[in-house]
Amino acid sequence: MLKIKVPASTANIGAGFDCFGLALKLYNEFEFDQTDSDGLMFFENGESSSITLEDNLIYYSMLEAFKKYKFKYKGFYINVANSSVPLSRGLGSSATCIAAGIHAANYYMNNVMTEQEMINLATKIEGHPDNVVPALVGGFNISLIESDNVVYSKINTPEDLLFAALVPNFKMSTESSRKVLPEEYSKSDCIFNISRAAMLISSLYQRDYSKLRTSLQDKIHQPFRGPLINDMDAIFKKSKELNALGEFISGSGSTLMIIIEKSNTEFLNKMEEFLKTTETCWKVQLLEPDVSGTIVINEED
Numbered sequence: 001m002l003k004i005k006v007p008a009s010t011a012n013i014g015a016g017f018d019c020f021g022l023a024l025k026l027y028n029e030f031e032f033d034q035t036d037s038d039g040l041m042f043f044e045n046g047e048s049s050s051i052t053l054e055d056n057l058i059y060y061s062m063l064e065a066f067k068k069y070k071f072k073y074k075g076f077y078i079n080v081a082n083s084s085v086p087l088s089r090g091l092g093s094s095a096t097c098i099a100a101g102i103h104a105a106n107y108y109m110n111n112v113m114t115e116q117e118m119i120n121l122a123t124k125i126e127g128h129p130d131n132v133v134p135a136l137v138g139g140f141n142i143s144l145i146e147s148d149n150v151v152y153s154k155i156n157t158p159e160d161l162l163f164a165a166l167v168p169n170f171k172m173s174t175e176s177s178r179k180v181l182p183e184e185y186s187k188s189d190c191i192f193n194i195s196r197a198a199m200l201i202s203s204l205y206q207r208d209y210s211k212l213r214t215s216l217q218d219k220i221h222q223p224f225r226g227p228l229i230n231d232m233d234a235i236f237k238k239s240k241e242l243n244a245l246g247e248f249i250s251g252s253g254s255t256l257m258i259i260i261e262k263s264n265t266e267f268l269n270k271m272e273e274f275l276k277t278t279e280t281c282w283k284v285q286l287l288e289p290d291v292s293g294t295i296v297i298n299e300e301d
Helices: 057-068 093-108 115-126 132-137 174-178 187-206 209-215 222-228 232-241 267-275
Strands: 002-011 020-035 040-044 075-083 140-146 149-155 161-168 246-249 256-261 282-287 295-298
Touching: 002 093, 002 132, 020 093, 020 132, 020 161, 020 282, 057 075, 057 093, 057 115, 075 093, 093 115, 093 132, 093 295, 115 132, 115 149, 132 140, 132 149, 149 187, 161 267, 187 209, 209 246, 222 246, 232 246, 232 256, 232 267, 256 267, 267 282
Parallel strands: 040 075
Antiparallel strands: 002 020, 002 295, 020 075, 020 140, 140 149, 161 256, 161 282, 246 256
């Protein structure tokens, strides 16, 4: 039995649209095994799943890897043993499926793929690298695509920071949330984002947290997605009152992410009390960065 553990991720992170991503200590866990019969046996928490093959991103990612390397395969047993990363909430649930599928395929092909090849294929499947890169390698990553090759750089995330994920009871698909974005941006908006993206990286390196809130401002996606998320403005205002360092929409939403210092021990209880007064049901999770990325365990070893 092959077991694969993949972290959640938060992407965009303010002004870093489609290029900033951070792995978090919240995980989906998958189990794989080969079968004698052709096709797929797919389970969730040990129970047979009704998901169609067309919608099974784990199996699709495996097949894409097999196709790329002309690998002949038979059947597979796949079980989603633990699904802690919520679906369609901006926490990289699809990236966990892609990373797991590619790693599983690579294992059954005797590890023919390099890490770079896995990243390139995962990005091709996902469409952008901001979630799949941290899901695969862990940490905070800046990623870009150059001639079909993903170039990425991992930066150190200060250990004294926590990421409060505010997860609402409504979903927001990446596809639908992209439809609200404009096709063109002004030069001033581009300069606005470039300056803040650069300042965010500098602030993290220098541990100058006084600049984080300004660095997380954005004019590419948050002004257009924010109105789709109930209570966002009120929550961000309360977050500032509770001495948080900064706030942003996680990925395409609907999760809101708030950066706090570990020493801010009163934040969680006070934010949870405030959220009870809002119209939406929210769940708050304090998460640390994950630095390991995808972990593969072969129980037969």
